Amino acid sequence: MSRLTLALDIMGGDNGPHIIFDAALTALQKTPHLHLILCGPLTIMSQWLNKQLPNIQARIRLCDCPQQVAMDEAPAHALRYKKQSSMRRILDLVHNNEADACISSGNTGALLAIANYVLKTLPGIDRPALVSLVPTINNGKVYFLDLGANINCDSEVLFQYAVMGSVLAEQIADIKQPKVALLNVGSEEIKGNDQVKQTAKLLTDSQHINYIGYVEGNDIFSQKADVIVTDGFVGNIAMKSWEGLVNFAIQEVRKASQHNWLSKIVANIAIPFFRSIYLRMKPDQYNGASLIGLRGIVVKSHGNASSESFLYAIREAIEQVEMRVPDKIKDKIEAVLMERHE
Structure with a gap:
């Protein structure tokens, strides 16, 4: 199968980065064509990555993000002032076609606002x-x-x-x-x-x-x-x-x-x-939960998610990438719009 890349916000959620690390490792072990870009503080990510086997390390890229969006932070503030946050970075990676999809357990309102700004909605949505x-x-x-x-x-x-x-x-x-x-x-x-x-x-x-x-x-x-x-x-x-x-x-x-x-x-x-x-x-x-209607795939995991729950979110993102969900939504919307103009 062709290479598939997901960007993960390791600083989202209430239970710490180890939850995302555990889910990421399981996903990599079960999905041979999967590659990951982990976004967060470099020191935390490097300590974890150095303990992994070389074949796992080769499929992971680290992206240093000095800022973090707090769970109670106002969406407008996060959008304007947290451009170096892990949440913003995963969305930028999707926008720049460096990642096929992204996942965050962070502040839902902020994720919605930033995703809408960075990725934009599909035509007709x-x-x-x-x-x-x-x-x-x-x-x-x-x-x-x-x-x-x-x-x-x-x-x-x-x-x-x-x-x-x-x-x-x-x-x-x-x-x-x-x-x-x-x-x-x-x-x-x-x-x-x-x-x-x-x-x-x-x-x-x-x-x-x-x-x-x-x-x-x-x-x-x-x-x-x-x-x-x-x-x-x-x-x-x-x-x-x-x-x-x-x-x-x-x-x-x-x-x-x-x-x-x-x-x-x-x-x-x-x-x-x-x-x-x-x-x-x-x-x-x-x-x-999936944020659909955007020009990119964004999956929102629960803030209090366990590693198993975050793994479900990763699987959801993989399925949407492989099924080309945004393209299918775009095609269906176009068909509906044509129907209305006939």
Whole structure:
């Protein structure tokens, strides 16, 4: 296979560079054609690299970055004043075609702002979207977007999200004519605000999208759709709500376990089960969230990601590179625009 290069921000995230180092080593061992560019302080990276075998060292390039974007830093400040940061550098590498894709666990708002500025959106795309896979019943999965990249979206932007989500499901999940739905307060056509209704009309009129109508919040995990579209305000609240619900269940089981010895036995069985559900319900930690609609591939790993979680993000980036996802989105958008002008 042809050489594939990813740029990694080793200073993003809450758990330190060793998380990214461990994931990087595993990825290199499992993917022979993979090369990595690690971006961060040279002293930290050199100490780790010097301990690796020569065949691993040969596939790693170090890029010294004296600045770091803090997790609570304002996106505008990071964009203006952190031009030598590891986050900015990985995006520059993609822009300059030195890397095929990049991954960061850092400040989401800053990553969105800098990526949008450096890479720009694809022709026909107004705004990028943050998308990830969400688990459904029977071990299924659904692409859910937007997870919070854009709080306010008009019908045109939501329509573009549907196109991009459809391409992802088609190319990455290998679903022919993926079923696309809009998240709404009801499944009836009369339900919803003007924004949702106008988007529904655009999707109904398009021959390039397999639009199946509205789904409600309780349908997100039902496997009714392969792609569910909403704005970032609703999408982020939905994501945080289902994460919080599972965490609430874990805490309630722990409290109940204090009642007697029988409840303690039940809790010891139930808590690991709920924890596994909790991990599945955190899409950006379990799979890596993708910032799609840009002229380059950007994957956002969770700030509190483990090395295993970051490895999922690396795999996601590799898949998108090999499937040429930005090119496929560009082709689909062009077809949609031609359809409208006919």
